[in-house]
Amino acid sequence: MTSDQTTAPPIDKSGAVPPAIQAAASWSWRMLLIGAFVAAALWLITLLKTIVIPVAVALLLTIMLTPFRRLLNERLRVPRGLSAGLSLVGLVVVVVGLITLAGQSIANGFADLRTQAISGFNELWTQVSVTFGLEQELRSYSQDILDQLEAQQSAIVSGVFGAAATAGSVLVGALIALFCTFFFLHDPRGIWGWLVGLLPQSSRERVNQAGRRGAVTLAAYTRTQILVAGVDALGIGIGAVFFVPSLALPISILVFVGSFVPVVGAIVTGAIAVVVVLVSNGWVAALIMLGVVLLVQQIESHALQPFLMGQAVSLHPVAVILAVAAGSYAAGIVGALFAVPLAAVLNTVILYLNGHDKFPELGDEDALPIRWRAADAPPIPLRLRRSPGVVAEAAVEDVGIDEELDPSGRGASEGDQKR
Structure with a gap:
């Protein structure tokens, strides 16, 4: 070893971060990012709850009505759009019928129940006041409650208006849910294919x-x-x-x-x-x-x-x-x-x-089209320009994800592939 060469000092590993701490730190910042993403998602859902909740309800309704829609469409040969509409109308009829029957039963039942409730409450009031000697205190409490109700009349009125606004939001949400349910029933594959098509092709x-x-x-x-x-x-x-x-x-x-x-x-x-x-x-x-x-x-x-x-x-x-x-x-x-x-x-x-x-029984052979198009829609005639002065007629058909784009990134029709 020459004089101008120096020996590197030994590395002191006593101050190195232990592997367990490194792993904990690595997990910590990843969990923080996930938590921030979840918090942002929840905030966005809360902000758009008037839209998110009806869409979620529409998904559940679609799952419930899909067997009936398939029965009409596949067994009875009813067109897809009409079968989706009939399924939705049937649901509305059933719900309205149950609400009507329940309303009539409540109106008839509570007339008798009110009398029984009042008599039972009065009997309970008498037994408690006589048994425990609380008649004066109970009367005082009841008078305090009445005074509080009279003092809070403005708050009660504002609460009624707030309930009316809530009822309006519920009505708007119901309309959105019915609208989305119809299209989810009519073309679920097309809507899902459009959503998947927004992602990178590799995923x-x-x-x-x-x-x-x-x-x-x-x-x-x-x-x-x-x-x-x-x-x-x-x-x-x-x-x-x-x-x-x-x-x-x-x-x-x-x-x-x-x-x-x-x-x-x-x-x-x-x-x-x-x-x-x-x-x-x-x-x-x-x-x-x-x-x-x-x-x-x-x-x-x-x-x-x-x-x-x-x-x-x-x-x-x-x-x-x-x-x-x-x-x-x-x-x-x-x-x-x-x-x-x-x-x-x-x-x-x-x-x-x-x-x-x-x-695993589902397999992975079911590929969806990327572009939105109804499942029972007729072929769309397009005029594809082959070269200057030459025009060919073609029909757009549903293709799979891997068949949507050619290697150059442009759509290719069947006629183009044959030529």
Whole structure:
């Protein structure tokens, strides 16, 4: 070794960052980015909730009505647009009919229930005041409540106007949901193909296949939840027939709608049924009705949910409870309604993108066209200029994702390929 050559000093590794800290830091900044993206997405959804919620409802309605639309279109040979319209009109007729029947039952039942409730309340008031000597205090509290109501008349009036504005928003949302449902039924492949076509070409096929499996999961969840809600409504409705026959139908409809919020919805609507029976028939009948509700809940929890819902969405009951709690905390009733199907679809899609296919029987042969076009639309005549002075007629047909573009990036018709 020459004199001008120097020996490098030994590296002191005592101050190096341990591998565990490096891995934790790497995971931390990635999780922060994911959290920021989720927060931004939730903020955007909240900002556009008047549009997002009707579209989500339209997706669920589309899943429910697709079998009927296929029956009309494929078995009865009804044109696709007409079959979608008939399916939607049938849904509206059923919903309006149920609301009308429930309204008549409520109007007839509450006339008798009001008298029973008033007498029962007065009897309870007398028993409590005499037994505990609270007559003067209760009268004072009732007078305070009346004074507060009189003082808050302006707030009550403003609340009524706010309720009217909310009703207007609900009406607009219902119209958007019906509009989207019709087109989702009429041309689901065209709309999905247009969305996939917005992505880079290299990722279109994987996103298409992941979306297909997410749609299958959503359909399985919807069918299973309808069955579970039907069982809850039937069981509790039969119990209500023996105590409040005039209100049995409204209670059944309420339980059916509430059961679409897993676990929590059926409990809340069952409690309402018990309170109605308590007001109308007393404690003994209420206890019997409570037993009916608990029996129905046990059948749902130990028979329907594990076997049906577990197979449909592959989510643990703990995950279902946490999803409902998070959804209700973030967006109230709407969040509780959509939390479980969203979690189920995300579970299926993320697993597929990570290499685990829950539905291998679907295969990967189904390729969608990129450009929007109705499935039953006739060929579109186009005049393709081959060269100066030469014009050829061609018809645009549906092609797959890999056949959409030629290597040069320009569309090629069948006639072009032959020439």
